[in-house]
Amino acid sequence: MRDGKVAGSSAADVGEPQGESDFGAGAVLGLERCAGVEADPSGAPCPFVTAQQLLQGKWSILVLHHLADGPLRFNQLRRRLPQLTAATLTSQLRYLEGHGMVRRQIFPEVPPRVEYSLTDLGESFKPVLDQIQAWGARYLERRQSAEADDGRG
């Protein structure tokens, strides 16, 4: 659904760069019961399912990563993710915003300006990004080794 019409729901539409009311918009991840994870039979939702739903997308990690460097404007993000079209970027941004990961600040200037930044919850995602980067590097190293050792049947 995140692709359809949302029509300016949250308070970020008023036109002032406030910084609160990031969360609690009602749009939360569809937290299933972890599909039977044994780690927490108390009935609590599974963090992994939660994370999976957020990271499911093709760009979520990338967007969050770029935003982790600091606030960015719409087209700045586009520049960093050339393969991402405006429509998709908007969807991703709205999705992340709806989940309290990203904050949207509108500056009512003459040239319209909108800045995206990580919320507190989004900031808390940084360690994940950090580990992901570390793992990715390891993966790439392994790949190098595999290439160097390629053809040894």
Add this chain to the structure above:
Amino acid sequence: MRDGKVAGSSAADVGEPQGESDFGAGAVLGLERCAGVEADPSGAPCPFVTAQQLLQGKWSILVLHHLADGPLRFNQLRRRLPQLTAATLTSQLRYLEGHGMVRRQIFPEVPPRVEYSLTDLGESFKPVLDQIQAWGARYLERRQSAEADDGRG
């Protein structure tokens, strides 16, 4: 493609629970150039793109998480992920195996038995899972707070 016919390609088909040749099967993530990430203009592939491609799926994280607890048989995994059909699980497993994350050991016993476990590379993913869990928990906490504070518009 990971959904189509693979017809026993890797060496894990021979019938003995060996433990090498996990990697280097040739099937590696399509490492793009990070879509213009400024963090590494040297031309190296982006770890985030790599990770994103692996985590793209709907179940990858869950499967890896369960496997992180220790080796599991096919139906053990199915039991832990009831919503996952056999076909999809097979695809996921093959996908992860092809990327060197998961090892498949076939025990040529009378009741057919196959065990899945994390490879060394898969083990190296554990920190990511750990951080994901930590973040997920934080997200859920935030959600609780938001619910408790709901309606304050």
Add this chain to the structure above:
DNA sequence: CAGAATCCGTGAAGATACTG
């Protein structure tokens, strides 16, 4: 500059039935 609306292609995931 920033975003909305719409249509469309792809492919991952699900259901079902069959195999060894």
Add this chain to the structure above:
DNA sequence: CAGTATCTTCACGGATTCTG
């Protein structure tokens, strides 16, 4: 038990067009 094969669906993401 541990898959495999096929069909179908549908959400994701892309291209295009239009607005303020």
